[in-house]
Amino acid sequence: MYSVVTSGAVRGIASYLIRVEIDCTEGLPFFSMVGFAGTEVREAGERVRVAMRNAGYGMDPRRITVNLAPANIPKRGIVIDLPVAVGLLVSEGAVPLSSVGETLVLGELGLNGEIRPVRGVLAIVKLAMDSGVPLCILPMDNLAEAHAITGVRCAGVRTLRELVAFMNLDPAGKQRVIQEQKQRLDNAAASRTQRRHRYTDLSAVKGQAQAKRALEIAAAGYHNLYMSGPPGSGKSLLASCLPGLMPSMSEEECMEVSSVYSVAGRLPEDGSLIRERPFVAPHHTVTRAALIGGGSSPGPGAISLAHNGVLFLDEMPEFGRIRLDLLRQPMEEREIRITRSYGTFRFPARFLLAGAGNPCICGRFPSASCTCTESQLRMYRQRISGPLMDRMDIRLHVTEPRISELQGETGSSAAGGSMSGDDIARSGTDDTLREESPVVRQRVEEAAARQRFRYADTGISFNAELSAEDTARYCRLGSRENRFMRQLLEGRQISARAYHRILRVARTIADLDGAEEIREDHLAEACLLRGTEDRDLHMQGGRNY
């Protein structure tokens, strides 16, 4: 007897449908699975048989052949227990053939007949919807995830018996079950508060006016950012403020991020979509596969888990030049391609790279107390390759806050009357220093909205993503601004790429200012935030003696 069950699987984060064909005939008992399936996939046969027996659906020995179509796609590391079980149940007569058509079945079986969750459900159900499959039967633990896709009906089952019961219902009965399950989930979700990333509020960081400004600009335009400074200067603390400043994601961006997390099996338990930009901070001992993705059945790495979010590399020089250079290509192409002998997997990887590190081994350069020799300085600097450093739009030096800043306000306007010269000097940045994250985030959101409007229908979301020619188009300058940039090109001898990067940051600064045109002071700030281009300090005597 022949039956076909529709199922699906993911490769990378791309999903594809599988037609599971099951044929049972008389003959010597034999179970074979064909269709370019790997050994681990063919293990399904054992699990299904035992699970069915333990659930009470023992089968007479038959000759069973299972085919996974299409045969030209290699099926590795996928789970097709439940579809096979359904096919066998049909041949046993436990499940009517009619209820199998137009239904997608997903799930893993335990030996006792219980149905376990699988990964990548989000992408598969979305494909089902796009392909016009009206009904999906999934493990109960994956149901919340699946409900994020509207336009397709999903039913959750916990055991084989439940499955059989469900599939024997008439359409109205099925609909009722589906509604009930959905209702229950909605109630549960409503009572749960949205879990947020833990982040540090900007106002908790003392001083560091320039760094805070840099964070705001980086978040608004999605610019890569590198902070160098002595140990204890607060770089990690500043970076931990980023999640509280990043703008919200669009629906599409949420879906992308959730797909990746679904494939990685890391969606939150309530199955809700991920609505906040990810903030991934791997330790510098992370393996290559954990960083960019890979492994035997390739899964997403940190860079993909940081898709549409922030990848923060603390102690960046400690990662090692080889692993850091692995980031360059994904940064360029916004995705990572992992090749195996049986095919290529693609994961998205569009992230804001935030880095922090010491300027040298002792950490004190360029202060006079730095004890490093010239060659030590050079070796340490080479840990982050030139091309990688070049991609950091914002590079700044963070120093320890001064005592006056740590100890809180200096005699500000509350004192009334005349202020001493010192107070006047120090109070220059009082107002911006004490802003809280939500206030800054509001500005970031507004700037992000302007960018969205400007780049509607172009596939770009943020200023940092502009290509060189787009930059010329969207960042036009007036004559005075042009002169500034020309002086910059000639005077500081920056490369064309650096030139464009400065322009893009200036565009973000202008957006934050609410200005349509880029002004000279926007360019000036962008230029300053870029830092020095020439990393060779010898000829210039870079140390402070």
Added chain:
Amino acid sequence: MTDTKWEESGADHADSAALWLCRDAGLSRRQVLALYAGGLERADRLFEMTEAEIRETCLRGSLRGCKDEEPVRQAERQGMLMTQKLVQSMSRTSDADRRAQAELLRKGNIRFASWQDAHYPDRLRNIPDPPSALYYRGTLPSDDRPSTAVIGARAASRYGIQQAVLFAGTLATAGVQIVSGMARGIDGAAGLEALEAGGASYAVLGNGPDICYPKENHRLYEALSAGVRGGGVLSEYPPGTKPIPGLFPLRNRLISGLSDILLVVLAKEKSGTMITVETALAQDRDVFAVPGRNGDLLSAGCNRLIRQGAFIALSPDDLLMRLGIGVQNADANGNDLFAGAAQGAGQSGAGSTGQCGAEITGQSGDADNGQGSLRGQIPVITGAAERALWECLDTADLQELDVLREEMARRLGRAVSIREAGAVMAGLLVRGLAEEPCTGYYCRAVQRPSRRG
């Protein structure tokens, strides 16, 4: 210009016999010199001499300067050994071989000057331990023009770089040849500035002239190899000799040997730079030292030299006067010539103290214009904010933006936000008035004589 000088000396390719003698014959440098001292006029004459004549020449050379018995006996032994060696080597070489070697040298764009050549620098003939030959690219320092060696620490501070640039540039403009070791730091900065100021710049290497070491100075190396503006790259080691530490101290004697004055810009108490000072003293050259702050490790050597009697180098004029180059105070039109140098060094008057980083004063009463447009190429400082920030900046010390912001605010008597300070700083950076040697730290740009009018 380089080619004509080269041809004038009549050596369009290395004298193949001299090349063989100095490099391939297996004789030490001293032995080769002894041969010449013993009366050998040209290397190729050796092949016309009998063995007896050769022995005689060797003995004569070895015995020169020996008075007592023991050295005489030793010298005689030396002479015999030399003869044996020579005769052996001569039998193994042919005219064709020697010509081929000379041709190889020419193909590799390496020039050759041996003791017997006219274009071998006379300055080197008089030092205690001269080289038997020089391999070079470009040209050799001329004996007819004054020359100054500018040397200093490799890990140089901004103060040192500023001083090196000032001295080298001004001297080069005045026609003085600048000699250095092309090392990192002071040497390289001086050599480069001399070149850019339009003067003759020479680099003496501790390796073969075909190898550029250190790599950072490749721009200087390329220009000098091409003989730009009459400069050159030279070495007493044949092409192919790799840079190894042992060769550098010996090279230093050539740096001082080729100069009339040795200028030490920065030196630690015990350093390679001080070795060059030793050789300069042995060669009876004048030593000038640039003073520095008490307590600065890099100036400790210089300060000690001054105490021990070296000349103090307060401005390039000091050296020019010592070299006997007319120090004019005004050009044909009566414009104060050294106003530029003085201004750039931050002096309030021409000619006396040359310290940088001092307050700017307008020379012709341009009080509101600050730096003013001196030579047309220096950009103008506009506005009170810019002037305040400029005044806070120092040539040598690096400062962070926030510190500068506070200082600015103090001078202006009002609050200055970090954004405003940043904007003003960016303006200075872009116009080349300020520099950011490393991210987040700012200082005044090094004043370069080469960039002035």
